[in-house]
Amino acid sequence: MKFLSICTISFVNLFTFSMMFFIMAIIFMMNDYSIFIEWEVVTFNSMSILMTFLFDWMSFSFLSFVFLISSLVIYYSSEYMSMDYKINRFIMMVLLFVMSMMLLIISPNLISILLGWDGLGLVSYCLVIYFQNVKSYNAGMLTALSNRIGDVALLLAIAWMLNYGSWNYIFYLEVMKNNLEMMIIGSLVMLAAMTKSAQIPFSSWLPAAMAAPTPVSALVHSSTLVTAGVYLLIRFNFILMNTWMGDFLLLISGLTMFMAGLGANYEFDLKKIIALSTLSQLGLMMSILSMGFYKLAFFHLLTHALFKALLFMCAGAIIHNMNNSQDIRLMGGLSFLMPMTSSCFNVANLALCGMPFLAGFYSKDLILEIVSFNYINQFSFFLFFFSTGLTVCYSFRLAYYTMTSNSMFSSLNLLNDEGWVMLKSMIGLLIMSIIGGSMLVWLIFPTPMVVILPFYLKMLTLFVCLIGGLMGYLISNVSLFFFNKSFNNYNLSTFLGSMWFMPYISTYGVINYSLVLGKINLKSFDQGWSEYFGGQQLFYMLMENSQKNQLMQNNNLSIYLLNFVFWVFILYLLMIWF
Known part of the structure; x- marks a missing residue:
């Protein structure tokens, strides 16, 4: 109580x-x-x-x-x-x-x-x-x-910042923009934002970080921890514009978006797929921010927070019902068994894809149109649009595995929508995921942003989304054997599914050499020469002397007699000497 x-x-x-x-x-x-x-x-x-x-x-x-x-x-x-x-x-x-x-x-x-x-x-x-x-x-x-x-x-x-006399960076951003000190401060802040926003x-x-309880994941991955870096760079946006820092951040964030989208298509853990989608969206925010459109980045930050929190809440309800199993291959048919949760989950998924008139559509569509409108190189342009296609691809794959296919779980497992408190919180976010985008676009951009583009560029976003959805269906449907065989190549899937081996580099890669050096040190010194001339040598000497002492004190008649003879012999020598 x-x-x-x-x-x-x-x-x-x-x-x-x-x-x-x-x-x-x-x-x-x-x-x-x-x-x-x-x-x-x-x-x-x-x-x-x-x-x-x-x-x-x-x-x-x-x-x-x-x-x-x-x-x-x-x-x-x-x-x-x-x-x-x-x-x-x-x-x-x-x-x-x-x-x-x-x-x-x-x-x-x-x-x-x-x-x-x-x-x-x-x-x-x-x-x-x-x-x-x-x-x-x-x-x-x-x-x-x-x-x-x-x-x-x-x-x-x-x-x-001690060079300026105050730590209130907001006073100096525009005035000292081209100073060497401000460039160094800006690059350090950018590094900090890159670590926090992954x-x-x-x-x-x-x-x-998916090891945390699901409510924590819903909070961390929507509006708090991972968005702190993006928010800090939004405040520091003046020093990113027209500098090498903006160009560097555009490349790194584009690659992050691409890498996370690829990784999510090879993942089978429900929470990790949603986590990788967060990583992809953070890359999108960072990349549009690095081009100078900080209001757009902030707009997407807010809309993304709504449907991402809803996605995690739905995932938590599904995991609870599946007896704490997170493998999407064991799920299926949830739309029949958990209709309310499935509805919330699908709305959040469609908002993530940029379905027209849901929250994600207003920010994502505007970002991609501004990218098409802006002066940008072909590689970055490819990363933006291909990553958007990958987002729709893994979203449809997730929906296929969880909603449409037959359940592979225990037949005795009773799935239901009875968690009313959880449902009420999900419905609150569901409403915001539907109306949040339109409400924010009216507030943040009171003048309608009309982007005039050629027809093929205007339709490119829609085309990429449709192709991505089709690919998501094709790679999920096991009846298409040939396509799956080529897609599930072991070496390729290991590389792409493990985020380009980044977890191995940041764990084994960092600690491997220190552990190897420690092992050599242990073998050569602690268990080698140091042990031979130090602890073990001392031990053997003490043991040998204690054995001799034990032999002396064993009450043996021959030893006493021998000692007596030695003693008499020494006394005899002393008498002769003196």
């Missing part, structure tokens, strides 16, 4: 704050307001410690979405985690996670950003290892250590 009250109170408070922040975002947007607050925490002689906050339409709207999703996730957790005795601790950690994200969103100061940034890293580690087993511990260490690289980059950026080569921690 106690945990229900904690969940309910948290849900009500977060939801109320979300609505309040949304109204504030609309007011600030309409009037073009920005409020900058400086709070003097403590002053000692000439030294003063200031806490600064920036409130504008962007921070308010992002806060509104974070609070809305976290409120529904906590309400969902009250049923999903109901068998957990330590649910109070779980809810407190989730609230701490949300508060860290809130601090990061409203901070125009690198010091307070670091507090929120490190808070996210620490609490995410605690949540990833929540189910305490070896897999969780490994995933937690990979997550924490990958993010530490970004934390160090942010600390170095803070050190470089861009190549830091991508391997994101699917590994």
